[in-house]
Amino acid sequence: MLNLRKHRWLAVLMVLILAGVTACSSGNKGGNDASSSSGPSSSEPAEETASEAPPAEHVDLTFMYWGSNDEKKAMESMIEAFNKSHPKITVKGEHVPGDYNTKMNTLMAANQLPDVAYLGDGLTNKWGSEGKLLDFSQYYDQYPALQNKLKASYLYTEPGKAVANFTALEVMVLYYNKEIFEESGVPVPPAEPAKAWTWDEFVTVAKQLTKDKNGKHPGEDGFDAKNIDQYGFSFGSDRGTYGPLLESNGANILDESGTKYALNSPESVDVFQKLQDLIYTHHVSPDLIQQQNMPDNHVRLQTRKVAMVLDGTWALLDLTNNKKLKWGIGVLPKLKEPKTVILAGTTVVFNSTKHPKEALEFYLYHNNPEQVDLYRTGLWMPTEEKYYTEDEAIKSWTDNEAHPPEFLQAGIEYTKGYAVKSPSTQIKNWPEINAKLAPGLDLIWTNKKSAQEALDELESQIQPLVQGRYPNE
8 A cells, every 4th residue: 555655646746747847848938937927728718828929039010001191190009009018029000192002013013012901802802812811710729809700891712711801890871961950850861770761761851951042852843953052962983882772672793693794683773773863863962073073071061062971981080070060870771671881991911921920919909999099989890799799898989979879770780780791892803893894884873874774785894704703701
């Protein structure tokens, strides 16, 4: 018995010695005593291990981005905070104010790409499918936060291969001048998605808010369509306008197989004809030439050029800064069902980086609402799911003047339950297709062709460019 006890004690002693050697060895890998002494055990999440362990050598990263002066200031502040909190990583930011895509293509040709950068969704898909962007999915175990985002924010070039997320979520909504509605005695646009106006209800309201110089409305005797003083609504000519309505009407740019042009389907033609009619039949919206002479949307509302505008949630920043305007936010009118689309750029990590893990640490930091004030000022919406589902997390970025009370429905609920990626986001060869599509649609916006005629004519130009769709997951 004595010998047996002795052997057991020797065995226990050996285990303790081996455990101590292992712990020291593990701590030395990080090259940081503080980290090793307080570092996570092997049972703790891999995310904490990856994010807390500093690199052994100092790492320099470059980050390229676009944006307004407000966005530039926010990025500079975020970069400074990141560099202070990560002493072994230094990020150098470069703001590009001009033609961003030309700049990136030039850097790609010269093999001088930054480590991390903003990109448009077209270039993201193209370069991602060519293997030039880091495949985030291979880092899911080390950085679980990469998987905590809303599904609609991921861009895939192959099934399961996510090469990017939108930098922030931005959805299309309806903004309006509250004072115009109050004076007209017209109910404001619904903020609750399930109560979205039908198209006919929307047109009726737009007519009530449109006035010529004599105060007459469309449909009234003597209404002067050539001298309109206030329009009920204004909209753009790009996918931010027709995209949500196509989704609402069950239409798309390509058919379900992703191999055939479908903009001349009955559902699609219906959308474009309704938009053309707003300008030339109902006289509630300015045409493209008139819009070119109008100020930005928030100033159009403030100066009463229009009563409602279709714009992205990024406009909250300008609206908030316009202290002369009393504004509100509602959801878009529906055709078959309430829908909106997400339109946003992405942030990517290039495969050419020599420091993918450090680049991912910065990537996760740069769109964290706790680190960037662009969420609280209204320019951005978070990509992480908890900011749409957990009360305290929602309050952390919406409890401020940039987000009126109705934003909880017209922003949070709308994004969570009714927003999809713009139909163009998944289309292969989209930049080339859009180069043909935009001038073809101008025939509708300028009333030179009916929607059916213009969309039929586009088929022979676009079909040869169709190469299918990217996966959605």
